[in-house]
Amino acid sequence: MGIVIENLPKLLDPIPGGSKLINTVDYIANWARSNSIWPLVYGTSCCAIEMMSTGSSKHDWARFGWEVARATPRQADLIILAGTIVEKMADPLRRLYDQMPAPKYVIAMGACTISGGPFFYDNYSVVKGADHIIPVDVYIPGCPPRPEALLYGIMELQKIMCKETIRETRKKEINAVPSIDAMTVAVQEWEAELKGKEAGLKEEAKKYKEENPDYKPFKQPRKIVEKFEKVERVIHPEVGKPKTELFEKLLNQFPFLTLYDKEETNMETVEAMKADEILDFILPTDQYIPVINFVKKNADFQMDLLLVVTAVDWLDHYDVIVQLTSTTFKHKLFFRTPIPKDDDIPEIESLSQIYPTANWHERETYDFFGIDFKGHPDLRRIFLWEGFEGYPLRKDFKHPEIIARPY
Ligand code: SF4
Numbered sequence: 001m002g003i004v005i006e007n008l009p010k011l012l013d014p015i016p017g018g019s020k021l022i023n024t025v026d027y028i029a030n031w032a033r034s035n036s037i038w039p040l041v042y043g044t045s046c047c048a049i050e051m052m053s054t055g056s057s058k059h060d061w062a063r064f065g066w067e068v069a070r071a072t073p074r075q076a077d078l079i080i081l082a083g084t085i086v087e088k089m090a091d092p093l094r095r096l097y098d099q100m101p102a103p104k105y106v107i108a109m110g111a112c113t114i115s116g117g118p119f120f121y122d123n124y125s126v127v128k129g130a131d132h133i134i135p136v137d138v139y140i141p142g143c144p145p146r147p148e149a150l151l152y153g154i155m156e157l158q159k160i161m162c163k164e165t166i167r168e169t170r171k172k173e174i175n176a177v178p179s180i181d182a183m184t185v186a187v188q189e190w191e192a193e194l195k196g197k198e199a200g201l202k203e204e205a206k207k208y209k210e211e212n213p214d215y216k217p218f219k220q221p222r223k224i225v226e227k228f229e230k231v232e233r234v235i236h237p238e239v240g241k242p243k244t245e246l247f248e249k250l251l252n253q254f255p256f257l258t259l260y261d262k263e264e265t266n267m268e269t270v271e272a273m274k275a276d277e278i279l280d281f282i283l284p285t286d287q288y289i290p291v292i293n294f295v296k297k298n299a300d301f302q303m304d305l306l307l308v309v310t311a312v313d314w315l316d317h318y319d320v321i322v323q324l325t326s327t328t329f330k331h332k333l334f335f336r337t338p339i340p341k342d343d344d345i346p347e348i349e350s351l352s353q354i355y356p357t358a359n360w361h362e363r364e365t366y367d368f369f370g371i372d373f374k375g376h377p378d379l380r381r382i383f384l385w386e387g388f389e390g391y392p393l394r395k396d397f398k399h400p401e402i403i404a405r406p407y
Contacts, residue, residue, distance in 0.1 A: 009167045026165045033077070033103075034161040035065035040076035040100065042093070044083030047110035047144040051082040054147035064154055073099040078157070079134075080150075084112040084119060085127040088385045097134040103169075105161070107153050108136045111143040116179070118143070124392050124399050125384065128179035135172035236276040240331025241300070243270050243279055249300055250281070254291055257281045260336055280334040288337050289349050292322060295333060296354055302326045303333055309351060309361035311369040312336075313395050318346050318371060339371070350376040368393040 008025070012018030043051050054061050055069055070076065073096050085093060097104070108130045111117030116128035130136055137160055140153040164170060209215060247270045251257060258265045260280040270279070283291055295301040303324035312319045319336040326332075339346045350373035351358035362373040363382040370391035373379055381388065390397050 005166055009165075013167075022166065027162075029166070030162045030164055034158040037064075037066045037078045037105075038068045038070070038076050039066055039078045039080050040073055040096065041069050041071060042079055042081050042083075042096070044081075044085060044089070045112065047082040047112065050144045050147055051080055051109060051150060054150045059147040059151060061151065061154060064151075064158070066154065073097075076100050077103065078105045078107065080107045080109060081113040081130050081136075082109045082144075084117070085130055085133070086125045086383075087127055087388075088125070088383065090127055090133050091385075093130075094133050103164070105138075105157055106130070106134055106136045107138045107140065107150075107157060109140045109142075109145055109150055109153065111141065114139050114141060120179075121184075122399070124397075129175060131175040132179070133174065135174050137172075235274050238275040240326060240329040243273060243277075243331075246301065246331065246333065247279060249298075250279075250295070253294060254287065256284065256287065257291070260334075278332045278334055280336065283335045283337045285337055285339065285348060288320075288335075289351075289354070291335065292324075292351060293354055295324060301333070302328045304328070306351070306355035306357050306361070307332070309358050309365055311365050311371055311393075313369060313393065315395070317341055318369060320348050320365070320371060322351070345372050346370065347372040347374055349374050350379075352376055367391070370394065 009022050012021055041048075041051060041055075043049075053059060055066075061069075066078075068075075073079075077100065079097060079100065081093075097106070108114050112119065112126070113130045114136075116123065116126045119126040120128055127133060138153045138157045140149050142149055145153075244267060247267065251265075258281065259269060260282050262269045273279075281291075295303040303326050305325045305327050307323040307325055308321070310321050312321060317338045317340050319338055322335045322337075324333050324335075337348060339348060346369075348371065350362055352362065352373075353375065359377065360382060362376055363379060365371050366373060366376075366379055367381045367383050368391055380386070384392070
């Protein structure tokens with residue numbers, strides 16, 4: 001059938017009246033297709049809410065024949081990109097587009113999709129324009145664009161569709177021009193220009209002072225800054241077992257523990273802490289597992305819920321941070337374990353045998369800080385793609401070059 005349609009213009013155009021027939025076929029086919037679009041919705045962040053609103057009862061894109069919005073490329077002839085696209089999604093997005101049957105169309109909705117939006121500068125993970133991955137037919141600017149803007153974009157796409165012809169397939173290309181950080185380039189140019197100007201100005205000022213020895217520069221009178229009354233922080237009541245009790249029991253068991261950011265580790269320090277302050281202990285690496293195991297299983301602590309495992313990159317070491325809470329008593333405990341930066345690969349034992357939920361917390365910490373959790377069942381990157389170089393939350397992280405795509 002496809003071959004017959006493709007060859008129809010070659011057969012009919014030379015015949016008198018034949019081109020009119022082709023035009024009529026085009027008109028009917030375009031009218032039918034543009035009023036019966038099945039969109040594949042690709043909503044990744046805030047813009048997706050506006051897209052959903054466009055499909056719901058108030059705006060109702062079904063009035064345009066745009067029905068059956070689904071999250072699948074099956075029978076979809078339009079993909080609406082609504083939200084930030086990160087590098088890890090780039091390949092799956094391209095795959096979805098390739099799986100859509102032709103003829104197919106793309107609407108890029110919102111600043112993030114069009115150019116990376118607010119994430120354009122200093123960002124290692126956001127695609128700076130969907131058109132670097134797939135060809136885009138309609139761009140809808142805004143952050144986010146309102147549903148009316150999407151409806152307008154839909155109507156613009158209908159106009160594009162109505163101009164198509166079976167005589168030739170419209171060529172669509174992806175944007176091969178690499179994204180340039182125009183702001184950084186401009187700042188560098190301004191700085192260079194300013195340096196030249198400043199040298200000239202200094203010379204002029206010196207000359208003027210010599211010619212006018214009585215000249216006194218104008219001094220701006222000091223502005224009196226209004227002072228506001230200090231607002232005291234609201235102290236929330238203590239939750240769970242008293243800190244003093246937890247501190248005493250834990251120190252009896254593990255006397256080597258010290259309190260983070262406190263001069264002394266003793267009962268007076270704990271008593272002086274504010275009611276809503278949380279005990280934050282420094283834990284040596286070799287006692288990491290025994291202490292965490294103890295507070296989880298001991299009946300006085302029952303720290304059964306792992307809130308987070310993360311890290312902090314200090315100049316000379318990493319801190320692996322573990323925050324725990326007890327769902328029975330409601331109190332919390334924080335632990336931090338310093339790992340020196342001497343080793344190439346900083347490592348610590350995995351908590352995944354004690355808290356199964358540590359699995360993805362540790363993968364995230366590995367992904368962003370490069371900390372190796374020994375004994376983790378599946379230590380792979382979780383947000384960034386395999387092959388990404390570096391660990392973006394480390395202080396020595398350098399932004400990678402713009403990614404070369406194979407499309
Ligand atoms: S363009 Fe604005 S509203 Fe849309 S996804 Fe980006 S940040 Fe969110």
